[in-house]
Amino acid sequence: GENVEQHPSTLSVQEGDSAVIKCTYSDSASNYFPWYKQELGKRPQLIIDIRSNVGEKKDQRIAVTLNKTAKHFSLHITETQPEDSAVYFCAAIASGYSTLTFGKGTMLLVSP
Amino acid sequence: IAGITQAPTSQILAAGRRMTLRCTQDMRHNAMYWYRQDLGLGLRLIHYSNTAGTTGKGEVPDGYSVSRANTDDFPLTLASAVPSQTSVYFCASSEDRVTEQFFGPGTRLTVL
Numbered sequence: 001g002e003n004v005e006q007h008p009s010t011l012s013v014q015e016g017d018s019a020v021i022k023c024t025y026s027d028s029a030s031n032y033f034p035w036y037k038q039e040l041g042k043r044p045q046l047i048i049d050i051r052s053n054v055g056e057k058k059d060q061r062i063a064v065t066l067n068k069t070a071k072h073f074s075l076h077i078t079e080t081q082p083e084d085s086a087v088y089f090c091a092a093i094a095s096g097y098s099t100l101t102f103g104k105g106t107m108l109l110v111s112p
Numbered sequence: 113i114a115g116i117t118q119a120p121t122s123q124i125l126a127a128g129r130r131m132t133l134r135c136t137q138d139m140r141h142n143a144m145y146w147y148r149q150d151l152g153l154g155l156r157l158i159h160y161s162n163t164a165g166t167t168g169k170g171e172v173p174d175g176y177s178v179s180r181a182n183t184d185d186f187p188l189t190l191a192s193a194v195p196s197q198t199s200v201y202f203c204a205s206s207e208d209r210v211t212e213q214f215f216g217p218g219t220r221l222t223v224l
Contacts (some may be wrong), residue, residue: 032210034212034213036213043202043216043218044202044213044215045215046212046213049212051210089154093209097209098160098162099168099170099209100213102154102157104154105155
C-alpha cells in the first residue's frame with residue numbers, strides 16, 4: 001500500500017522566518033495531496049491541497065509544491081507567525097485506494 | 113448547520129466494557145472515517161465507509177467494529193475495551209475519497 005514519510009518531526013523557527021515541511025510517498029499513481037493543520041486540543045483542518053496535474057499551489061503565506069518524478073511534496077510557510085504553531089500532517093491517495101494515507105506529523109513552533 | 117458531531121466528548125471506561133462512540137454528519141457526505149490519535153503516532157485509520165451500506169478496514173481495525181446504516185451516522189463500537197484503546201478518536205467525513213475530510217471535535221477515551 002501507500003507509504004507517506006514526513007520530515008522533520010519537529011521544527012522550531014523565529015517569527016518572520018520561513019518553514020518547510022517535506023513528505024515523500026511511495027505510490028507513483030498518487031494524485032491528491034492535502035495538508036492538514038491541527039492546533040493544540042483541536043481537530044485537524046485542511047489548509048491547502050494539490051492534485052497531480054499541477055506543480056505548485058499558493059494561498060497567501062502558504063504554498064505546496066509537488067515533484068512527481070521524485071515522489072515528494074512540500075509545505076512552505078512564509079513570514080511565520082505564532083498562530084502558525086501547530087502540528088501539520090501531509091497525506092496522499094492514489095487511484096484504486098479507498099482512503100488517504102497520512103504522514104506522522106510535524107510539530108511547528110514559532111517563537112515571537 | 114452542525115457539520116460533523118461526535119459524542120461523548122470524553123469518557124472513562126472500565127476494561128472489558130462495551131462502548132459505542134457516535135458520529136453524525138449533516139453534509140450528506142458519502143464517505144466517513146474513524147481515526148485514533150496517539151501522541152507521536154499521528155492519525156491512524158480504524159475503519160472507513162465510502163458509501164452508506166459499505167464499510168472497510170483501516171490500518172488498526174482490531175477490537176473495533178462499525179456500521180453505516182444510513183448516510184449521516186457512523187458509530188464505532190469497542191466490543192470489550194482494553195487499556196491500549198485509550199486514545200483520542202476522531203470521526204471525519206468527505207464528499208468522496210479525493211476531497212477534503214472534515215473532522216469532528218474528537219472523543220477522548222480512557223480505558224482503565
